[in-house]
Amino acid sequence: MEGDIIETWLRKHRFSYIGATRHPFILSIHDGSIDLNNFKNWLGQDYVFVRAFVPFVASLLIKAWKESDDNSDVDVILGGVASLSDEIAWFKNESSKWDVALANIVPQNANQEYCRFLEGLIDPDVGYTVAITAFWAIETVYHDSYAHCLDDDSRTPEELRETCKRWGNDDFGQYCQSLQSIATRRLAKASNDVIAKAEAVFLQVLELEVDFWNMSNGKN
Numbered sequence: 001m002e003g004d005i006i007e008t009w010l011r012k013h014r015f016s017y018i019g020a021t022r023h024p025f026i027l028s029i030h031d032g033s034i035d036l037n038n039f040k041n042w043l044g045q046d047y048v049f050v051r052a053f054v055p056f057v058a059s060l061l062i063k064a065w066k067e068s069d070d071n072s073d074v075d076v077i078l079g080g081v082a083s084l085s086d087e088i089a090w091f092k093n094e095s096s097k098w099d100v101a102l103a104n105i106v107p108q109n110a111n112q113e114y115c116r117f118l119e120g121l122i123d124p125d126v127g128y129t130v131a132i133t134a135f136w137a138i139e140t141v142y143h144d145s146y147a148h149c150l151d152d153d154s155r156t157p158e159e160l161r162e163t164c165k166r167w168g169n170d171d172f173g174q175y176c177q178s179l180q181s182i183a184t185r186r187l188a189k190a191s192n193d194v195i196a197k198a199e200a201v202f203l204q205v206l207e208l209e210v211d212f213w214n215m216s217n218g219k220n
């Protein structure tokens with residue numbers, strides 16, 4: 001049925017989606033058993049990731065401006081750029097609280113691979129529909145993961161609640177819904193070839209997110 005492509009994917013790939021959003025790292029925050037060294041590893045690596053995420057989102061803004069049939073897409077993505085500016089300031093502040101030296105972070109393999117993936121999406125040959133699908137998936141995995149750590153039955157340590165709220169809060173959830181609406185609208189009008197590419201990108205994001213969470217134990 002028109003408009004339901006993303007919902008169909010979420011059902012079809014639910015095990016992969018759950019793997020990315022209920023990773024042991026997230027579950028350990030949720031049940032309070034997290035090793036804080038893992039959190040610090042994640043914090044440093046994610047700062048590097050977010051810096052690489054900015055040019056990707058900027059390229060998406062250009063694609064939206066050139067290719068979108070709806071002006072409000074640019075406004076939604078611009079909101080994303082603005083929140084990334086806050087996010088970078090938050091990482092700087094948070095890292096000093098946790099004694100994580102951001103200047104010395106060496107990006108691990110999984111992070112490098114994710115950043116290369118983002119760089120590939122910047123290519124002008126990658127169309128707006130595929131790129132907005134990736135953006136929706138990347139933001140939604142974080143929202144869904146961290147919102148879980150704020151559930152009523154969670155035992156998330158107090159000192160990690162602010163981190164969870166950053167991505168798990170309702171406004172961020174609304175923003176992810178707006179991205180989903182844009183992607184759904186675009187996919188409803190896309191060719192089979194574009195839909196297949198967007199689905200492959202969605203699955204790649206889920207795998208890259210799992211590898212990214214895996215890095216938190218500092219072993220890869």
Ligand SMILES: Cc1ncc(CN)c(N)n1
Binds near residue numbers: 049050138209212
């Ligand atoms: C790896 C990763 N994925 C998603 C997000 C959310 N912007 C993030 N900060 N880092």
